[in-house]
Amino acid sequence: MSSNQPSHDDDHLVATEDLAPTVHGEKAVDLATGPARPGVPKKDPILVADHITRSFGGVHAVDVDHVEIPRHAITALIGPNGAGKTTLFNLLSGFDRPDTGEWEFNGRSLAGIPAWKAARRGQVRTFQLTKVLNRLTVLDSMKLGASKQKGESLLFSVLPFTWRAQEKQIEERALVLLEKFRLLDKKDDYAAALSGGQRKLLEMARALMTDPEFVLLDEPMAGVNPALVQSLLDHVVNLKREGMTVLFVEHDMHMVRHIADWVVVMAEGRVVAEGPPQEVMKDEAVVDAYLGSHLDQDIGVITGRYDEEGNRIP
Amino acid sequence: MDWGQILNNTLSFMLSTETIGFMLAALGLAIHFGYAGLLNFGMAGFMAIGAYGYAISILSFGFPWWAAMGVSIAGAVVFAVLLGIPTLRLRADYLAIVTIAAAEIVRLLFQTQLFDEWTNSADGLGGYHASFRDANPLPAGSFTLGPWSYTSDQWWARLFGLVLVAVAVLLVWLIMRSPWGRVLKGIREDEDAVRSLGKNVFAYKMQALVLGGVLGSLGGVVIALPSAVIPQYYLPSLTFFVWTALLLGGAATIFGPVLGAVIYWALMAFLSGVLPAMAGEGWLPMTETQAGYLRYVLVGLALMLLVAFRPQGLLGNKKEMTFVK
Numbered sequence: 168m169s170s171n172q173p174s175h176d177d178d179h180l181v182a183t184e185d186l187a188p189t190v191h192g193e194k195a196v197d198l199a200t201g202p203a204r205p206g207v208p209k210k211d212p213i214l215v216a217d218h219i220t221r222s223f224g225g226v227h228a229v230d231v232d233h234v235e236i237p238r239h240a241i242t243a244l245i246g247p248n249g250a251g252k253t254t255l256f257n258l259l260s261g262f263d264r265p266d267t268g269e270w271e272f273n274g275r276s277l278a279g280i281p282a283w284k285a286a287r288r289g290q291v292r293t294f295q296l297t298k299v300l301n302r303l304t305v306l307d308s309m310k311l312g313a314s315k316q317k318g319e320s321l322l323f324s325v326l327p328f329t330w331r332a333q334e335k336q337i338e339e340r341a342l343v344l345l346e347k348f349r350l351l352d353k354k355d356d357y358a359a360a361l362s363g364g365q366r367k368l369l370e371m372a373r374a375l376m377t378d379p380e381f382v383l384l385d386e387p388m389a390g391v392n393p394a395l396v397q398s399l400l401d402h403v404v405n406l407k408r409e410g411m412t413v414l415f416v417e418h419d420m421h422m423v424r425h426i427a428d429w430v431v432v433m434a435e436g437r438v439v440a441e442g443p444p445q446e447v448m449k450d451e452a453v454v455d456a457y458l459g460s461h462l463d464q465d466i467g468v469i470t471g472r473y474d475e476e477g478n479r480i481p
Numbered sequence: 482m483d484w485g486q487i488l489n490n491t492l493s494f495m496l497s498t499e500t501i502g503f504m505l506a507a508l509g510l511a512i513h514f515g516y517a518g519l520l521n522f523g524m525a526g527f528m529a530i531g532a533y534g535y536a537i538s539i540l541s542f543g544f545p546w547w548a549a550m551g552v553s554i555a556g557a558v559v560f561a562v563l564l565g566i567p568t569l570r571l572r573a574d575y576l577a578i579v580t581i582a583a584a585e586i587v588r589l590l591f592q593t594q595l596f597d598e599w600t601n602s603a604d605g606l607g608g609y610h611a612s613f614r615d616a617n618p619l620p621a622g623s624f625t626l627g628p629w630s631y632t633s634d635q636w637w638a639r640l641f642g643l644v645l646v647a648v649a650v651l652l653v654w655l656i657m658r659s660p661w662g663r664v665l666k667g668i669r670e671d672e673d674a675v676r677s678l679g680k681n682v683f684a685y686k687m688q689a690l691v692l693g694g695v696l697g698s699l700g701g702v703v704i705a706l707p708s709a710v711i712p713q714y715y716l717p718s719l720t721f722f723v724w725t726a727l728l729l730g731g732a733a734t735i736f737g738p739v740l741g742a743v744i745y746w747a748l749m750a751f752l753s754g755v756l757p758a759m760a761g762e763g764w765l766p767m768t769e770t771q772a773g774y775l776r777y778v779l780v781g782l783a784l785m786l787l788v789a790f791r792p793q794g795l796l797g798n799k800k801e802m803t804f805v806k
């Protein structure tokens with residue numbers, strides 16, 4: 168981690184503009200093959216989705232005609248509450264089945280593939296409503312995340328000598344990640360004993376244990392205090408540096424602007440705009456969909472995270 | 482009141498084949514419920530399959546005792562798979578409903594006249610003991626060890642049962658401390674989280690259902706070893722007695738089911754001696770027979786208090802259970 172970490176003293180009321188990553192990866196530019204518009208093809212897409220629809224009763228929760236996620240970049244998925252972001256995540260990750268639609272990950276179709284297989288192919292996700300494993304210790308939760316474990320087969324489980332060496336490596340990797348996510352001193356606590364923000368951190372760290380290629384994060388910063396948001400931003404930027412691709416949902420435009428290379432905007436189930444952050448924020452469709460009648464206000468105010476003066480609401 | 486006899490009877494029950502069979506079945510339930518979070522309310526079905534598989538293989542097909550036990554195990558595997566395929570994708574509470582119904586179906590199939598030729602319907606099966614007794618390595622006669630005095634054949638059944646328990650305890654201990662056990666515990670906490678990490682949750686739940694079911698089936702065999710197989714024994718109440726033993730000891734523990742089975746049967750034996758005696762002395766306003774049945778009421782009450790005030794059981798981890806919502 169970089170040396171200029173914020174101290175815990177400035178935990179309180181950090182103005183949003185201060186929340187920038189302390190590491191600066193090159194912003195990926197020139198990702199699309201043409202001018203920014205909804206569904207624009209990417210030069211090197213990791214995920215390509217077509218005609219994905221999902222309705223609940225009469226609600227068209229997702230109705231995405233075409234979208235591509237650029238590889239080795241951080242893509243932000245934004246949109247008002249109920250826009251269908253989480254539903255799209257569920258569909259892409261195999262946790263829900265679409266009414267129609269096709270999508271490919273790394274050129275291979277993922278439609279109809281169960282969630283666990285999608286994860287094995289290198290596409291891991293976290294949940295908006297954090298899912299921690301309450302009665303497992305933090306360290307055990309992390310170790311559970313590691314893939315290709317020999318001891319996870321029933322046959323080898325009763326022969327500890329077949330998996331002990333691998334277990335040790337996994338533990339070392341888990342400890343490094345826990346240190347990065349500032350959870351090291353909690354390693355022997357039950358996950359149930361963690362705070363809301365710490366659970367978000369654990370979930371993200373646990374997902375990284377799978378050694379993913381593509382990480383889908385559903386509101387990773389929600390409920391995390393500003394000092395930690397700072398280091399989370401660093402983590403996300405570092406993921407890209409390490410060669411991963413990130414798609415994350417976030418309501419906080421300041422953060423999106425800071426770390427996203429590309430922004431996809433959803434409203435009422437559709438992709439209404441996409442493009443580099445600076446351009447998208449000015450897009451009229453976005454302003455309409457996202458800001459509605461609150462044109463004159465800061466977006467942080469609308470999402471309820473900041474008060475009128477731009478102070479973070481704890 | 483004859484305290485000596487009541488105590489003797491209590492001690493004797495602690496080493497009965499029924500107690501030993503309960504240890505195995507409760508250990509199976511520990512895998513299901515304690516480690517995998519599967520609410521199996523059909524353990525009696527697995528036990529019936531074990532007992533009938535054993536008895537029918539010997540009586541109708543002339544199998545030696547060990548091959549008959551293999552049939553019991555295979556029967557439990559098939560039953561678990563049939564049960565698991567439609568239900569393991571559902572939520573835990575639905576599994577509970579399906580298992581209780583499936584166990585009743587199994588019992589009624591053994592009880593019906595339809596298969597009388599093999600099952601002897603409501604009268605049940607007996608007289609299948611020769612093969613197992615022929616394998617008895619102990620010298621003839623009877624032996625006394627502390628408060629336990631049995632014939633050679635009785636000791637053989639108990640020793641065999643205890644060896645099975647020891648092997649089962651060792652196996653469960655090994656797998657639960659392995660990465661396999663970690664995945665299972667993760668599934669108990671949140672299936673979707675485990676799924677998102679690339680684990681085939683369905684396969685793990687199926688393996689757990691099969692493994693616990695096989696232990697339940699072997700429990701049924703051990704109980705049947707020296708006695709008879711009667712369909713009325715495999716009522717849903719049997720399942721709940723096994724649950725009581727499990728919860729007494731501690732659901733997510735290795736030795737809890739073993740201890741729980743011992744305590745459960747000691748308690749039952751003690752109460753079935755002491756309550757009628759108290760009624761006989763005129764201390765209870767009922768007949769001796771009525772007082773005898775009171776033990777089920779008291780054990781039920783104990784179970785309720787236990788779950789309310791010590792859900793982790795006697796051997797469970799207090800800290801862990803603070804997080805049971």
Ligand SMILES: Nc1ncnc2c1ncn2[C@@H]1O[C@H](COP(=O)(O)OP(=O)(O)OP(=O)(O)O)[C@@H](O)[C@H]1O
Pocket residue numbers: 223226227228246247248249250251252253254255295
């Ligand atoms: N399981 C469900 N059953 C019925 N309706 C659902 C279900 N899941 C989502 N919806 C509906 O689909 C729409 C999209 O929901 P979704 O959770 O995807 O929104 P979102 O963009 O993630 O919003 P937020 O920013 O609040 O998390 C909403 O109108 C919601 O009510």
Ligand SMILES: [Mg+2]
Pocket residue numbers: 252253254295
């Ligand atoms: Mg959402």
